[in-house]
Amino acid sequence: MTSGPLSFQIHPSSGVPIYRQIMDQAQALIASGRLKPGDLLPSVRQLAVELEVNMMTVSKAYARLEADGVLERDRGTGMRVREQTITARVADRQRELRELAEHVVTRGLQLGLTDEQILAVVKTLLKDRRA
Amino acid sequence: MTSGPLSFQIHPSSGVPIYRQIMDQAQALIASGRLKPGDLLPSVRQLAVELEVNMMTVSKAYARLEADGVLERDRGTGMRVREQTITARVADRQRELRELAEHVVTRGLQLGLTDEQILAVVKTLLKDRRA
DNA sequence: CATAGTGTATTACGATAGTAATACACGTTG
DNA sequence: CAACGTGTATTACTATCGTAATACACTATG
Secondary structure (H helix, E strand, O other): OOOOOOOOOOOOOOOOOHHHHHHHHHHHHHHOOOOOOOOEOOOHHHHHHHHOOOHHHHHHHHHHHHHOOOEEEEOOOEEEEOOOOOOOOHHHHHHHHHHHHHHHHHHHHHOOOOHHHHHHHHHHHHHHHHO | OOOOOOOOOOOOOOOOOHHHHHHHHHHHHHHOOOOOOOOEOOOHHHHHHHHOOOHHHHHHHHHHHHHOOOEEEEOOOEEEEOOOOOOOOHHHHHHHHHHHHHHHHHHHHHOOOOHHHHHHHHHHHHHHHHO
């Protein structure tokens, strides 16, 4: 089997915008290794038909992933997974994570959880990801 | 001094909705102890004038905080900080935190950070909050 | 060099979100 | 019990967002 048809699947009215669902799933495919640097993603038309969605919705997802540095456009060919070129220093990348983490901390404290209980949630998620 | 006028301050066009800025700042005042359980918040009219914003915008913030269990409405008097009555078990509260934490983990891994580097971000934020 | 395959710019439209103006219901207070 | 203080329901207006239909620019390929 040559990797199968890269199953994407969306939930039309989950409240989450379709283009964002596509973004998330593409990133998940990359994170899980089913899509490697250099690999081609399904064309906007192909995926649009498969998901019964407009081309532009897929295009929007791809364009954003390109802006995020996840994909690169190969003119006349399609969108490829980009080689991971992480240049920023660790501290800079951590800073980028801070705002997101603030929400977790705020909510966790509001729930009356201890520092350890909050950290445990994050640790568990990390373990699950590595597994 | 009887605690001062509870300085609220909003940034009108920061992209963040005004009612959400009010929510965040109220929660911050509570978290920092400048507002304690039983304390009265500024009336919607008073705060609306101070921030040069409509009453309903303030009311919306208060109403949401009430729905979140942070405030309680004291009819004819105003909105009070609620006594923290956490009933749910720790595990249940942790589960509620999971979805939020997922975003942090996803983004952190995407940034190529190690588990320890991700945890460090959260730990730092927790320390800052306790200080 | 024609064809068919890429992704995208433009435009439009419906739904939703944020804010506001106004009128209302209720409780405190003297 | 009257006046004033709470917060809120209703309504409306505006901006933005998400999606789509269409036409376009570009490139691989045979």
